[in-house]
Amino acid sequence: MTSTTHQLQQIARLWPDLTDALGTPATIAGFGLGLRGYLAAIEQYDAVEAAALRALERSPEQLGTRPVPVNLRIMDTMRVVEAALHETADQIAATNQLPTRTSHPHRWRYTGTRPGAVRTALWLSARAAGIFWPGRALTEPQERHLRHVAREALHRIETALDLATATHELGPQHTCPCGGSITISGGAGDTPTARCRQCGAIWTEGGVVAA
Structure with missing residues (x-):
């Protein structure tokens, strides 16, 4: 298993933890919440920014009609990572996927509704591992790009969940x-x-x- 394959699978494994953490509002606390929590406790936020953050965390538009507080750092992480995974999968499919008249479970639909982040990460993991699919193998530049995306995405997730040193x-x-x-x-x-x-x-x- 390559490091890229492992990192993409780890992204899929950690995604439910991000989903769980999404409903936890950002808290200004101390050492008990780990490094990120401690840094939040000692950093100074100006009054305008703090008020804006509180308003956003409780904005009904964030989660439909329910005014549930949202952890904005987790939300931003999920949005950025999912967008990067989708864009990478779109690029690979648009360039390497072969046309076929029959449906195939490994085909990527890069138009319309895309799969979620977990399925996207696993799909990319399969491409990194060279698993057979109706398409050409990744080129060296594609492998480098996917390696970079996987590494940076996993780092963002681990940082958001306070798992990274x-x-x-x-x-x-x-x-x-x-x-x-x-x-x-x-x-x-x-x-x-x-x-x-x-x-x-x-x-x-x-x-x-x-x-």
Whole structure:
């Protein structure tokens, strides 16, 4: 199994988690929500932007007539990833798919209603794996493009779900008492940790670990 095939299958496996998280409104919280939650807690939002976000999260247009709060970061991730998967599948089908008078389960319909993100990811995974279909094998440029799309899409999903390890340096408004800059590391299930780059002091949600 190629890395591209694995990444596309992982996208399909994680998609239900995104769907579940979509109904969870963005919360300004602390360490308990992982790296993304902690960064949200220490970043400063201006009053206008915060009010606009709250209005959007509760907008009835987002989910029909039900004023259910929506996690906008998850929604944006799902929209971007699904659009990238659809566009890539459309391009491959338009170029490589052979005309046939009979229906075939592996044919891609790039006009009309497209399959959802899960089926699209699995369809692309099959193309990356070279599974037989009524079409030509991917060219090298197509393989490179699909590899890039799969990698970036999975990274976006893992970041949105707080599954990816990340490091973030805080701005000058958040510094250590010694005056040094602070770096936050965490994600992938690890408890976020703050560390001063100057004096080496370390903080976790429990307080100062070392100074």
